[in-house]
Amino acid sequence: MRFQLAILLLISFNANAQAEDGYDLWLRYQPISDQALLRDYRDAVSAVLVEGQSATLSAAREELRMALGGLLGRDVPLVEVVEAAVKDRLLVAGTSAPGGLIASLNLANDLKAVGEEGFLIRSMKIGGKRRVVIAANKDIGVLHGVFQFLRLLQTHQPIGSLSIVTAPRIRHRVLDHWDNLDGTVERGYAGFSLWDWHKLPDYLPPRYKDYARANASIGINGTVLTNVNANAVSLTPEYLKKAAALAEVFRPYGIRVYLTARFSAPIEIGNLKTADPLDPGVAAWWKEKADEIYRYIPDFGGFLVKANSEGQPGPQQYGRSHADGANLLADALSPHGGIVMWRAFVYDDKVPDDRAKQAYNEFKPLDGSFRPNVLVQVKNGPIDFQPREPFHPLFGAMPATPLMMEFQITQEYLGFATHLVYLAPLFKETLDSDTFAKGPGSRVARVIDGSLHGHQLTAIAGVANTGSDRNWCGSVFAQSNWYAFGRLAWDHTLSAEAIAGEWIRMTFSNDPLLVEKVSSIMMASREVAVDYMTPLGLHHLMARDHHYGPGPWVSGGPRADWTSVYYHRADSNAVGFDRSASGSNAVGQYFPPVAQLFGSLEKCPEKYLLWFHHVKWDHRMQSGRTLWEELCRGYQRGVSAVRAMQASWRSLRGRVDAERYEQIDAFLRIQESEARWWRDACILYFQTFSKKDIPKEVDPPSETLDYFRSVVKRYVPGTARPIR
């Protein structure tokens, strides 16, 4: 009777524990549901030893305690070294620091391969006693290994004969937060800034630690706290104190803090008259500023800089080059080991050349003229994070300069927080693109991991999709993109599907039907979004400024390269941007095999067709249908696919907790409605050029073109605003 009561209470508390709001991200430590696996896991891990007392190792110990308690449904005893030696079925984690159990295992040779942040995990039998060993050269490697080990349990992997050896392929794996000091987030759809500047440095909510845990679990080791549209105030002592408090929370988790550097800071907060990079006073100011920053934050990572782009100040207003500007900051940072990530996102509407060509034209000539601690940060494609872009021509074109990747995790052009779009396929598409810079196999991934041109300094950045929303990212599926970015930053050879599988199992459950269905939904979703927004190589068709919803008619305004007509160039005969040799010859910036492929109307992959060619509405596509028909069918296919996603999701009712199920269901309804909005607005608009009937396979539009053109959306989250 007491037992029954206890079980009843247990179940009722279990039920309460099941209420999920997404806060735990993929670090959910729900009891293992598979009874056989649970037995195996409990069997293998009957005690835990984490060797060492540093903050990082304490974090590792705490994570194991919490996670194993949840996963195994019982507290697993933490032991000290002295007890450990006699324990069978022990999980032991640590470095080869002398005196420990790990040190006695002679792993030094094996550990050579794992570098500063990597680890090995091995099932061993020592003197008849079974051990699962997590070993690393540094404490942070141990923490990474612990998260990997827990991932195995969360994803129901066998742990009987483990032999994992891994090190990150890219050195600096960074989140870029476009957060403003007033709490707003540019292109942020997850509430407002995570950083409560007003209460920093005095109050450090648990959320900062959980942010660090989430990042450490996927190996992210850097965070840029401030918007690339920078505010010099963030470099003043008042704010450096606040940043230092954050750095202190993050440090044990292996995460370094970076800040964006406003190029005109010497004037704005230094009261200098100039910010000329070649002015000795300016150089001295930055040197002192760097020294000051490192007094507050001894392991400060460095600066991220947007200069001479979209109105941001930079070296060019003094007749200096990007290299001059980058080197100015690099020299200030280098005594302290800091780096400069200098963005190549430049385009000037007064330069009469195709926007897609300008960054290459501006940066390639500077190849080799940057200091050793500078990386040039290049977006995945040459325009701006469109649903699909060909890879940026700079990749492979600057062999003497470390180039780093900038991906966008926040869905500025991919539906904000409500559209389910799994981005790993987009990331992989770029990473696996062959630049042919040094013959076949010169993949973009090898440019950024340094292996193609022999660079040690390597980095990858993701524009973060995190904010103050309870579920961090605005939606549950948006979390998968943060996760995937981290996993690919660590190892770009992982497949999008494998990463999705991990994430689904960790975030939802290991229910095979759920895993299969959700994986299908996710793996198709990027192409689905391309279909209902910008099929066949179309790009930059969104509404002006806030980027919410379609605006293929956007024209006029302050800059032609901020319109839609600039990019689609639709006329009564054709649509698309001729970037071939007969047009802007943007293709000429690629290496010959690529240039030839993209530049040929016949051979260009249809997914890039309208990116590189101005194509007649009548043009026969591979399917035999005309371009116009294929375009319309693309839009319709996207809408239909979202409906299929909805149906698939609904079949999972009951297999997902109610709160997250309902939110995802509501968001899919929004996505379907907005997919139709995109489809209808774009088809009607392009029809004014093609003058052709809408194919019967396509649902008739719900409204007129005039209606769609009249839609005004106000107060759209994430809209960029001038610094105040």
Place this chain on the structure above:
Amino acid sequence: MRFQLAILLLISFNANAQAEDGYDLWLRYQPISDQALLRDYRDAVSAVLVEGQSATLSAAREELRMALGGLLGRDVPLVEVVEAAVKDRLLVAGTSAPGGLIASLNLANDLKAVGEEGFLIRSMKIGGKRRVVIAANKDIGVLHGVFQFLRLLQTHQPIGSLSIVTAPRIRHRVLDHWDNLDGTVERGYAGFSLWDWHKLPDYLPPRYKDYARANASIGINGTVLTNVNANAVSLTPEYLKKAAALAEVFRPYGIRVYLTARFSAPIEIGNLKTADPLDPGVAAWWKEKADEIYRYIPDFGGFLVKANSEGQPGPQQYGRSHADGANLLADALSPHGGIVMWRAFVYDDKVPDDRAKQAYNEFKPLDGSFRPNVLVQVKNGPIDFQPREPFHPLFGAMPATPLMMEFQITQEYLGFATHLVYLAPLFKETLDSDTFAKGPGSRVARVIDGSLHGHQLTAIAGVANTGSDRNWCGSVFAQSNWYAFGRLAWDHTLSAEAIAGEWIRMTFSNDPLLVEKVSSIMMASREVAVDYMTPLGLHHLMARDHHYGPGPWVSGGPRADWTSVYYHRADSNAVGFDRSASGSNAVGQYFPPVAQLFGSLEKCPEKYLLWFHHVKWDHRMQSGRTLWEELCRGYQRGVSAVRAMQASWRSLRGRVDAERYEQIDAFLRIQESEARWWRDACILYFQTFSKKDIPKEVDPPSETLDYFRSVVKRYVPGTARPIR
């Protein structure tokens, strides 16, 4: 062994259940810790019957299920009427709707006293069967009664012989959210807006329902969704749909939705050329607009209006009166039963009279000229929510017009979200103030509950302190002010201490030492804040614009009545605003006994001294010390009191869950630091006038006056900004 395992698991889940982040507010349903009480409660409530299937009664049923499950540590069976008749020790809740158990209890007479929203709770024995009966005339009364009953359990009250009969004393009990459509909250320190307009109406997170539950639990029945600095866009169909979705969530909880009406809306969204209230086209526009609103929201509450105040448009720009403006809107709403709450918060720096007099001068002549569905909304005092103000002279001065109270719950002038300041003493001070409008006993509370002048239409508003922060209010103790406002709105005769006791027991625990210490902290805290900010009747000394920190030197700028010098008038002889007959004669706006008391230098209560008098630094106070000494000691007393609060709080370590304990501890550190900032800045500044030494009992200032004057705070939360 299995039992021990089960208990262990139980404890570990219990431990997890103890992690508290403040989200549950005072609606925590933790297991009753007192074993004897637990037995009594379980004994008294062995089954529950809620009669009826309406949304409101379903909400009541759900609340009981969740709460009793948590409090009693076990699920209490919900029964149907047919089983109920034979059940002993039944909790039954319902109205006298025919066919139910309640109907059979002949409570109709008793229920006459409880009106539309009230309830009775009675322990009864019927045919040998014990019943706890919660009965009401309407479903919403039942819900209110259920929350009251649960409060008894949460606060460990005996429930053996209950006889509660209660109805709210004020009809409309409203939260005013100064939320903007872009998500910012004016004078909000709890994150950003609760309303995710971008995802409304499609997505309704659980938070909206929990907001409704929290309000229903304290009897709040109205919510104004938008800022008094209004935005006409909120009245457009796109936003009415969103508001309607919120109204639908709130409706079962008895909460009606209101909106702020921008007076120039006919021009801004109606494309009219004028907003003149006497223009027939304008009247027609508002009538149609009201009709439209009620199509979306059939039980829309009405409009809250700020007009001709701080730049907001209004009737006066057309040479019309506040009554003309209010009546325009009132006529549009009255066919639908809506009301207008027209704010009396007016002051014009071009009017050469004491700001404290202007609202009275502008509104008293209009007494009796408002439509029956208009209330004039009056702030508690004649300036603007200062830490202490005498009651507003309009109270009692407009017998022919329903006046309503506007309190400020958000701590715009009382330390934002980090200072622990319990406001019920401030609310009570105003409510209990005797206006002498009809002789002694003409308390402000009787003005606003309609009993003094015989008004049926009554209301009270609180400027909300809620936002998107996980704990709703920015800090745990700020929650107590939302709670207290609701309790006083229902019954202004409750004492501040009794309300604090309820709140502490519900929010923390019934641990007697904790209750006593926290109650002491809370009850003293308002006076503590007055002491370290604005003792002895000083007011409006805060920093310009953002109001963060002290700024007694604030002078110049666009308006004299936005400076500090305007209010303290410090000179080499004296300090304070002469509002006596020899000065602005603001005292003359009060009824004679009050005017005489305030107007006499000798008799004026010292807490109001510098509000009403310009007093020599040498003036002998009741203590025998000079004004200067008393002023300095006041500031020091405040700082010392905060330190005592810190020590008292720290003595409670272990009696409060870690997360909330640490947050409160961190905030008390901030409060102590800011209290010193106020003290030092103000004493140093006033010393430049008094030219006297700082008494030795006062800590020497930490910095110079020049330092304090040079402090610039940026990006302060809640700062008012123009509509964009």
